[in-house]
Amino acid sequence: MSDSGEEIVLRPAGIADEGAIRRWLVAPHVARWSHRVFSLAAEALEAALQDTETALFVAEIDGRPIGCAHVYEAFGDPRWTSVSDVTRKTRTIDFLIGETDMVNKKIGQRMLRALVAQVFRDPEIDRIVVCPHPDNWPAIIALKRVGFREKGRHPDTALNAMYLTVTPATFKG
Numbered sequence: 001m002s003d004s005g006e007e008i009v010l011r012p013a014g015i016a017d018e019g020a021i022r023r024w025l026v027a028p029h030v031a032r033w034s035h036r037v038f039s040l041a042a043e044a045l046e047a048a049l050q051d052t053e054t055a056l057f058v059a060e061i062d063g064r065p066i067g068c069a070h071v072y073e074a075f076g077d078p079r080w081t082s083v084s085d086v087t088r089k090t091r092t093i094d095f096l097i098g099e100t101d102m103v104n105k106k107i108g109q110r111m112l113r114a115l116v117a118q119v120f121r122d123p124e125i126d127r128i129v130v131c132p133h134p135d136n137w138p139a140i141i142a143l144k145r146v147g148f149r150e151k152g153r154h155p156d157t158a159l160n161a162m163y164l165t166v167t168p169a170t171f172k173g
Contacts, residue, residue, distance in 0.1 A: 007061070008059055008061060008107070008113075012057060013057060013068060017065065020065055020098065024068065024098025027100060029103055033133050054071070055070070055071045055072070056068060056069075056071075057070075059097075061107070066097060067096050067099065068095070068098065069093060069111065070093065070094040070095070071119055073091060074090040074092040075087055075088045079092075079154075079156060080092065083129065083163065086127075089124055089125055089127065090125075090128070091119055091128050092128065092129050092131075093116075093128055094130075095139075103138075109146055112146045116147075116166060117173050120171065126168070127167050128166050128167075129163065130164050131162060132162055134153070134161065134162050140164070146171065146172050147170040148166040150163075151163040151165055
């Protein structure tokens, strides 16, 4: 089966993944957009291992790690306090394809579908919000194709980000 058809498996990240995550973060196709999200990989990894409201996953295809995704509570996060529809039932996600040879193969869409489905398995979660850089069209297109709807610019102008949201009703799983 080709790379574009293999199943995406999301597994919890562990300390052994820190090297790969750090390598992905400095890859030019990732560093260009990581204006805030994964810049502190070690802290995100440590938090994910200790905090039940945070989860860091490694995305794999056929056992090969190709990227990662971070899921955490949006409510109370300073980046989301100015957004009125963020509640305790809201999560936010960050994601990246770290391996250069996996970019531009629609893997981001498949990874997002797997991630969103996993988040919505918790019946308490009613919304996922994201804020990609407005020029990061590959991410924005992937998000929209899985059901995220554009809400405009993020209210925090310092982020220079779009604001998109998905609910179980709009998710295209």
